[in-house]
Amino acid sequence: MWRLLSSLLILTLSTAAWAQNRTVTGTVTDSADGSALPGVSVLVQGTTKGVPTDLSGAYTLQLAPGENIITFSFIGYKTQTVTVGEQTTIDVKLESDATELTEVVVVGYGEQKKSDITGATANVKGEELAKQPVLTATQAMQGKVAGVQIISSGQPGSSPQIRVRGVGTALSGTTSLYVVDGVLTDDISNINTADIVDMNVLKDASAAAIYGSRGANGVIIITTRKGSSGTMKITYNNNIGIRQASNLVQMANSAEYNNYYQAAVGLPPPSSSYSTDWYGTILRNAWEQTHNVSLSGGTDKSTYLFNVGYLNDQGIVIDNSFKRLTLRLNNDYQIRENLKVGIQSSYSNSINQNGFNMIDIDAYGKIGGVYNDAYRAAPIIPSKVDGRYGNTSAYGNVGNPLLDIENNDMKVKENRLQGSTYLSYKPVPWLTLRTSLGADWKNSLNRLYNYQFLNDEKTFIVGGGNQTNPLSSLNVKQTQTFRWVWDNTATINKTIGKHDFTFLVGTTAEKYNQHWFSAIRKDVPADPNLWYINVGDANTSQNDGKGDAWSRNSYLGRLNYAFNQKYLLTATLRVDGSSRLPKENRWSSFPSVGAAWVLSRESFMQSQGWFDLLKLRASYGKVGNDQIPTDAYVQTVELNKAYPFNGNAGTATNGAQINQIIDPHINWEITKEYDLALEFAILQSKLTGEVNYYNKKVENALIKVPVLRTVGDKDGQIITNVASIQNRGVEVVLNWKDRIGDNFTYTIGGNVTFNHNEVVALNGGQAVQGGAVGSQGFTTITDNGHPVGSFYVLKTIGVFNSEADVAAYQSSNGTVIQKTAHAGDFKYQDVNDDGKIDDNDRVFAGSYQPVAYFGVNLGATYKSFDFAISIYANVGNKVYNGKRGARVDGRDNVEKDVVYKRWTSANHTQTEPAANTGNLPASDYFVESGSFARINNLTFGYTLPSAALDKLKIASLRFFITSQNLFTYKKYSGFTAELPGDPLNSGIELSSYPTTRTFAAGLNVGF
Template structure:
């Protein structure tokens, strides 16, 4: 596949190349009397372009037929200049506030940044391509205030997790995604190099137009178009590099392991099992055995062209990533074509289509990681005969290398996402737009397990195969009518629309054992024993529909006073007739103070804008048909004298016809400042949002006859502050920028269902223990356990203090919170922390001079904790982390680490001993590049040529002892619990080039 794709890209680049007859134009570009370096100069109807040098000079090859030049530069107003048969054209650019003229993509339209009343952050394509990743989410990390990006997993091809302004629900807290107008539940398919810009909508004034799905924020992605490409622009980019694990966990070597196990045996009344621990030396480092240095590569080619009548952008991308855990990899090919065509003076047609083919080799990374962490270091990976070492003899674990060896699990995904639209001008002020979008996914997986034997607990007596095929289709039809008119100092634009969306998916799976052979050509169900056949069939990705009516009015007076009013009515099939429709309004106000006559434009404050907004949005992300009773089949029972086994069914959940939307009410106050001729830009937003009627599949009393039902049961608060600060300046040949963003958030459950005071969740892996509690007054998913008050040093202390069960000198001493002399779960467990950070930080900067450029990004989070649950879950003589070496082994030896045991309260009870600080700061990316001078690229018949070296995740400062302090397990109640099964992130070094023709 890879060779065919590379051939296609090479052919694509060759076919797109064109040559035209050309003449030469040159000149000098200045601003405020000084030469400007780096000004972009482009000819119309052509791919010809140039960049000014250190003296502000440019020289441009101008094809016949091109009659204008376009000059663009950050911090200055763009300018168009007619050629008029001149060969020398000198230009003076005027300063302009980039923020004032920037056009921002918002819901169902665009708006000038200076006219916004809502809180919207924008990230452009230049800020997305430095990080070598296939995930747009991971490329966004640290770049937007109020947006938390969690890598989630380092698995090749894995997407990121998005959280906008905290966690406002107890179920799915993902934001809504809109790609070229298509409303989606994820953006994992997007190639970052196809993206033109990303708008992050944070407050209700910006998100209420999306109604029932805007409560968690909205992320709008616009892919690259070809409208400004002239006669044609060819771009080719590629990078290649290597990855390695960022850090490994410090565990005991063979000698230390044997010493600790001996001590545990003695402490538990058994004889020591290792006579001479020193004889084992260092032993096996299992992490070194499973991790590898892995390659990563990417190549992209695109061709864009356009004029006043039509435009298109065609791109193709190939991405290949091997995993840092052996046996895992990911491969993806994407193609995209975006087109527009003005078929009449009043009618424009267009399409935006993306095609994605992905494939991966999957390994049980959780099992491999956990076994490598637990496996005893005394056992060798293989014995003298080449057989896998039996790690179950000492530690009751599987050999992680055997898990990799006997894995054969491959997945393929095919996806098509796009829409077709028509836009018609109806007179001078009205525009009608209709769009039909489709998201179609077909996924298949095939997993084969051969016959093997490593140990009694790690074996497979009969080979088997399982096959899974699924498809999902999601269509969206939207119709909007917009109105825009200016009269005097007044400007009004309005929008009304109706949309309809429908989603359906289905899967089928099957499996068989005892295949007639183990050659890949036999990896089909028919090769297995028919008597062992299993199958299943059901819905995939949900089965729901949505009908919506929306409207918005934007009003500005003299560019000073701003008003936005919007509302949306949504009807969802996920709710019953009693509450099927919901209404979600918002209002936003803005005041451009610096547009007032009294404003002193020559002062230190160049620009001042104040904003305020209020609105309501919703969340319907629950399972389908939660308002109806669910009957579970396959429940068999014996009846009658003859005791015949009869099939039956039982009620699993009750109906709830009053089920309704979660409603988030949000208030936002914002300020925007431009200082020192707008070189320093500051944005700050203070917000408060309360989600009421939070949906959750909550337990109900047993006497009702079913275990749970989806209900509106809770109220959750998020309040915080979003800050963004950026400095940009050009001084002759030098241009530089420095910026940062900081997000402060407070999360709290305000109210719960009156029938239940605690929501326990977050299984820790020992005896069904639950590690989180979402009680009113706490953060959602707060860690809930005992506070450590030291280690019992002697029997006198054991007798003096409260105990939990039978405890001895050397055991942990749990704090008696209420002082009643007894340690009890109800009275003495307390909040030990939360996975939700108090603060999220992003820092970024860039410097460019004489063709050289440097960019850097830092990310960080503070105030969150992690449960290191892998240290707790011990069901055998597993290996130990090196922290256990500081254990108590006699009075006065330790007051933090207890005596070594293989079981008991010291390791089976959730306490502050296992809660660690999850704060970190990381050098997310560092890139150094060099762009060839224009004189060189002209001789090479190129527009630009840039080489660069990039590093990702180069440095991390954290006190957390695990692989990565960013722990996400898919649920609000489960976040921050590290069970040792999350694929680590990688440190990556790449070298690449970007070429334009």
């Protein structure tokens, strides 16, 4: 009896002791040299409870009943998990994590260890992207990935343009493919940056070949956040700041304008007491803010993540703003041990108010929009006085930009629902069957209201001019887009001795559908509550509508093989069919092969102490591009065209007219690419790097070839496969990661890309013109031996100093070349020596494509403080100052520099002409350096230490201040050298949104 009671007492006491809180202590050291590791995260698994190690690597952790597993994690080291059991002292030795090469990255329809990849890929962590106050993650990626050029704009709601390893097409789409949780899309402006775990860029044809016809311009795979098992975690992140215009062009004030005008025209301008700064009138310092709240958690059977994000960018142009609300819900369910289901879904609602660059206000029969008007408007005209506007159109051929903004109301509303669901089943351990269905639905409503106003003295200080709108009008356009993609794959993973196999086969189907309808009606009341089409004058109605639809079907297979972790092989084949091409050319195959040799795993490398990793890889791949108009090969006819017989006196009879001449046999653009690279990690993986050479050639490139209009084509062009374009380049990436003492860690990273773009085979030798600038006509040409979209202009060889100089400038046969020129006019080179200056004298003057671009990224932490800076630079390219080139009226304003640097009788400069009224021909005078270097982001942060967090009863708290586009060094005299556009028209500044600089502060808090 006593023995039984004693046993029960002992058991009770033991149970009570186990049920009480326990204390675990210990130290954490480096496994290589035994040094103490301060700042190591010691966390109770499944909770937010944890402590950092102190300066001596020691820790003390309280465990509640049932808490029995601890994880130890630290940057640059492998995470270690320990089961406590009955231990009260746990000392841990952390092993160095060899460069993150054990990291698993997404490569398309699967995952691979970074060390096993044979193609050219790059990874950017979501936490790095979220630090920057930008609309899209793509902007934040600028300068962080070699071989990826990102051209961004400061306009609210705009998405940057991406070029992976140069321009590979002149017409077919240049947009990179985004894959968001399996959903294929061309636009991620709806994705909240805070939702992103990482972005994986597939750069070469070998890596992207698994996406076949979608991989020609590179693939960016985005993985969004998911929940993890454990108690619910709540996080809140925000930043609030101010945006301001940077790098504004200084325009002439009234005194400077009067001086220039009189010199150009010979008469003084009208007398005025005004000196209007038009950019100062329409621009402002604007607020921006973002807020994100996230809830995540789960069990071993299901996990969840719910996130709400709000972005408000006021815009530096008055009455301009962009607002976006995003919702994300990601769930994963482990139905059985071998059966898993997941759903990733997001919804976004955005409103873009008065984004004037999105729809050029052209209601008054004038060329250009708000920014063009602000550049050209004379400073002697007031902007607005006592409710009435200065009449710039009565003085010159340009509208009042303030009136453009205040008397036009444009709003673009967009709702977008994007999501995917998957089912993963493992009937046996080595086989995974997966099916996923993704969809992307978008509905946008564009509404533009033009208020009624007349060119009288009720509206303007002085009446007259052509800026008028006798009847109000409402223009409404509604667009609906729906895309779905269905993937089915089977993956076999087997290891037989030293042989590792992963074999993937599958099918994928994709369908896209879009339709839009627009309506215009005049005489609609000014009350916003009455802005409906049926309210206006029915006799003024105009309706239009159109649609688009295409589909793709694909079969794919990939084999990954590794022998003894030293010799790696990847072989891929994708067969694509596209409805955008005629039946006989609809299907094409896209193979690729990549191989790698991990030298550092060879026995002869084991005794050396330098290389932790040394890997040589090579690859070849082929991908396609079908991003052309859906009807490019379909002959279209316009019906009910009136045609009079017997001349004008005859009776008109309805007939039909061919709208366009087509090539019924157009085919795929094919990209073939070779890639050779060396990867390495040395000095205990403190220094890692990569050197990559690529040779990418696009064959059968689709371009528009001019044809005679007499054959019936309304555009005078035909789309056909007649060009080949080559990009060759070298990418270099270096990263250094180290620590000094116990409290200071730092990283230094840099990448540089050298790229040479060239048209190598333009069949028939018929060059393609582009880049129209006002009365100057074309400014670019695409021709053999030169980059796509090269500037093609007259060459200036000085300025005439006297009439005698004009007479003395003669061709070889004695003809005066510029007979109508005067002193102060440009002298243009007569290239063909025919005694005149015309388009036959144009020469190549560079292109917008850079010779090199690079990024530098630095980061450091000291105790609880952190610091990061990123720099991006672009060198060797040219831009065209189209604003100056489009100046066609002597009454237009001029830039301040032009006023003071111009040729005069006392200043015989040979680089700036005398005061003139514009209408200068396209020449290298307008071609300037596009090189620039910019501090993309600068951030300082402070994280509260654990002791303070315990008092506040929160898991984490970090404060930070940040600046985006803090400083830009550039030679270009215009607003910005970043000028997005299609390949034939890139690099021309006509009415670009001014570059913005942002100063912001925020916090990250976790519960």
